[in-house]
Amino acid sequence: MSEVSNLFSKHGRVQGDAKYLAPVLGSMTAQAAEADRSRSVAPELVAEIKKTDLMRMSATPNISGLGESIVAMADELRAAAAHCTSTAWCLWNHLCVFHHFAGLLGPGNADMLADAVSKREWFCFPAGASSQVAGVTSGGSTVLEGVAAFGSGGRYADWAGVVFKAEGEDIPRFALADLHHPRVRIDPTWDAMSLRASATDHIYYDGIDVPSERVVPWPPMYRVAFRDPDRPMIHHRYREDWEIGRASCRERV
Numbered sequence: 102m103s104e105v106s107n108l109f110s111k112h113g114r115v116q117g118d119a120k121y122l123a124p125v126l127g128s129m130t131a132q133a134a135e136a137d138r139s140r141s142v143a144p145e146l147v148a149e150i151k152k153t154d155l156m157r158m159s160a161t162p163n164i165s166g167l168g169e170s171i172v173a174m175a176d177e178l179r180a181a182a183a184h185c186t187s188t189a190w191c192l193w194n195h196l197c198v199f200h201h202f203a204g205l206l207g208p209g210n211a212d213m214l215a216d217a218v219s220k221r222e223w224f225c226f227p228a229g230a231s232s233q234v235a236g237v238t239s240g241g242s243t244v245l246e247g248v249a250a251f252g253s254g255g256r257y258a259d260w261a262g263v264v265f266k267a268e269g270e271d272i273p274r275f276a277l278a279d280l281h282h283p284r285v286r287i288d289p290t291w292d293a294m295s296l297r298a299s300a301t302d303h304i305y306y307d308g309i310d311v312p313s314e315r316v317v318p319w320p321p322m323y324r325v326a327f328r329d330p331d332r333p334m335i336h337h338r339y340r341e342d343w344e345i346g347r348a349s350c351r352e353r354v
Contacts, residue, residue, distance in 0.1 A: 227252025
């Protein structure tokens, strides 16, 4: 561990070396220039990253995760950013939005999330201001139709959070969509002033069905709901407010 890694505050260690991403940092460096040119992280690198336990850092142990601290995540992302900043951006997005999704989906989806975490699957949240997704509930599923914008990491991800309004309802709903569904299309638009390979994709839902248990209310003041001690949560960690910059999503709904 480097000398700077031994810095401490009253809250603990404040900087350290990468642990989980260490085996792939060389690959990040090797593809960084091509990522900038092509505006996409190499598929081979994405596959390597998905073999590391960085993917499980923000998930709690009761759903197959590591429950790592923000400091530990910062160590990984700091190292990644020095080798390929775009990759680091998309990885933070995954870690952060998973935290939010686990709070929303609650104990009824714990088994499903545990399975995804154990497989080190990638989560994203395309919900930019131009998003327009509608949902219709029929029987045991909700059918989603429309497009969601600004999907940081979308082309690398396995799951996407979807915010939509059902007809006649005031409170938006949230659904977790399988990006491997045959009626999902991902357009690598990069329509944003962001890092060159940060993958701000448009994701099209062409009538995909989502099981009703993966559809929950998305209250605009979700942090208030999360902090209600009577609200069942997968883990108390998910009551914490990790600001995910969803102003654009709030504007849309």
